[in-house]
Amino acid sequence: MKFSKVLLASDYDGTLYDENGVITPSVREAIAYFIANGGRFTVCTGRTQHGFHAYDGSYINAPVLLSNGAMAYDYATDEVIFERSLGEEIIEVIEAVRKKFPDTSVELFPHEGGYIIHDSETSQRHFEILKMPVKVIEKADASMLPWVKVMLYSPEQSLEIQAFLSEEYPWVKYIPATGCYVEVLQQGVDKGFGLFQLADALGIDHKDCYAVGDGENDVHMLKAAAIGFAPENGSDMAKQAADRIVRPNTDGTVAHVIEILDELYQ
Template sequence: MGKYTGKMIISDLDGTLIPRGGAISPENRAAIADFVAEGGRFAIATGRTPEAAAGYVEGLPINAPSVFFNGAMLYDWVQKKVIKTLPLTAGDENDLWPKFARKALQDFPEACLEVYTAENCHIISPEANDDPRLPNEFYSYGHTDLGQLTDTTKTPWLKFFACDKHEHLEKYVVLAEKMGVAELANGFYSEDNYYEFVAKDVSKGSMLAFIREQLPGIEIIACGDYLNDNEMLAAADIGIAPANAHEDTKKIAKHIGCAVEDHLLAWIVKNIA
């Protein structure tokens, strides 16, 4: 038994645990190590795939179920296995998604459009449109013809992602509403120029219920900085946003911590946990 036994911290990555474009600070690493050594559980919650997250969190003592694809996957980091997936598509009832993707390719010729399955990131838009972040990521991705992904019974989609100018994404959202796919999904901005769809009622926050099933009685402290973190902060026992979080996210949080650049996780371990 340690002083943090019975407590869990689950953290978003970009803008929360990691300054955007940066790396996890030694101060945050030391605080997380101390938290776990004293009985705490630590997990991450991200829109990334497990493979993509691995390059950022290497060496961290992640010892609790973690959330990927913005809530579409729960993953056991220790055993390296998927616990649960909640697909965006699951067969004939969602055949609208390939139709929407084809229409988006036509109407938004500058967009980078990505279909995420449990195994891969499939870029269905032209290579010239690729998100500039891709070469710096720690995961494999490939350009795939949309026609190879239309059998959603065989290849369920976990997430559909668009990167484009914000003014284009506003029209993209209108198209999703017009075609009826928005009703089938949870759609949200994860950055000003990123818009994502996961399954209806799926979010980082919805996965906390499944984490509680895995770890009965655990007190969950969640931290995040952007709109896709709002449900997680609300569902946690204690929600924390960094000082430089999105204003709407700070409204959800129970506590406002320091700026991400000032080692937010170290602040949480010292002041909240």
Template sequence: MYKLVAIDIDGTLMNDRKEITKEVNDAIQAAKAKGVRVVICTGRPIVGVQSIIEELKLNDEDDFVITFNGALVQNTHTKEVESQITLTYENLKELYELSLEIHSPLQFFDTENLYTPNRKISIYTVHEAHINQVPINYLPIDEVSKDMLIPKVMFIDDPERLNTIIANIPESFWEKYTFVKSTPFFLEILDQRVSKGNAVKQLAEKLGIKREEVICIGDGENDLSMIEYAGCGVAMDNAVSVVKEVAQFHTLSNNDHGVAYAIEKLILGS
């Protein structure tokens, strides 16, 4: 019997209109009623998921959320931080210098805000701010507080340009950081220890849940680590090919209530 299901948001939980359908919500509530823990696991910041947590009623005493692609694990009821792994100011400075060398716009987060050191603000920074309902703050690197906790830095650009940027990142950086391409226009950079898979594993162990009792559902490259970890990894029909290749179960697309279909088949037995 499965005891925990971790669900990505964009391209998975939500359809392309950024809605959680009634079918998906109903399936999640039915899973909760059976005693299954439902955990949102997303690249979004914590402030970008609060309305979703409330909509899905995932804020009971022992409910948790995983944000920033695994950099932050937090109790949604008490707000107590279970785990937080962040980059340092020196990491940010190093990545900013790299962004100048390879001609990539850059943005970064603290736990609540989105920042850009670029006077010319990218349309993708505006997109990120809109999705997460956070303000954009212009902040030159030399004005960043050296004590700032930075869950993630992002290289952002048009998909074709971003592929070129990725190809130009020196090998030494790949060895030092975790890189995940969360969308065709976002490359997210995290501490080397951070991944969705590691965060789900840590949370499952805290809750006394075995690996084979975990389901993880996703669609993007940043979901790969948790799909690989899960006892049952679930790929959306709209998932990238690498996710489909490692998943044990394929569900419908995010526009066809794919999360509901997976829960019904794997947990509710309908």
């Protein structure tokens, strides 16, 4: 089959679904065609294992990449394929950020539920959107460990927090995320890392890995992929990182990608 041993990973929010939050019939048909011809299709999202509620075996036939590449989880078999978590080493960093930027809300994501330090309306709403239980705590060491990721929210100081982390904790991996968040991950982890880890687990050559995404947190994945695709209405950073610009998510981004792959794999 033409797409045997081919992996296509798509960002979820703003890429796979349209402006109404729907995966359109045309996109579903394109993915079904890709899968029927041997392809492996998955989603790569910043959401965590218990914050991603869109798994559907009819259009996802590979483990889902979660927490911006920190974990791959197979919802079909209830199996963790790989995981790169944060531990006690990051507590010092959190406390330093809180001391320097006391208005910062800190969101902690262990395997079950979530925690907030310095509660805010935005953080509460974030966990409501994710449909995850959350507990407000005073210090990071009151949370369960490990964490798959940590999110820092202080919209007016986001750039300053990033500069502080770069200067004082150069070993800390962070990425700017949607909504002025700063997301802290295990060193070396990003969506590009996750893409290749999953490919290795599936026995797929890196030259047959493709990715599509619209956001800043997709940049590493787009650069890592054999061909990185970004929708016309994606962020400037995503479009600069991509090899090809495709139709916007309002007009079947992922379907357009599969059309291109269909021509590539004759």
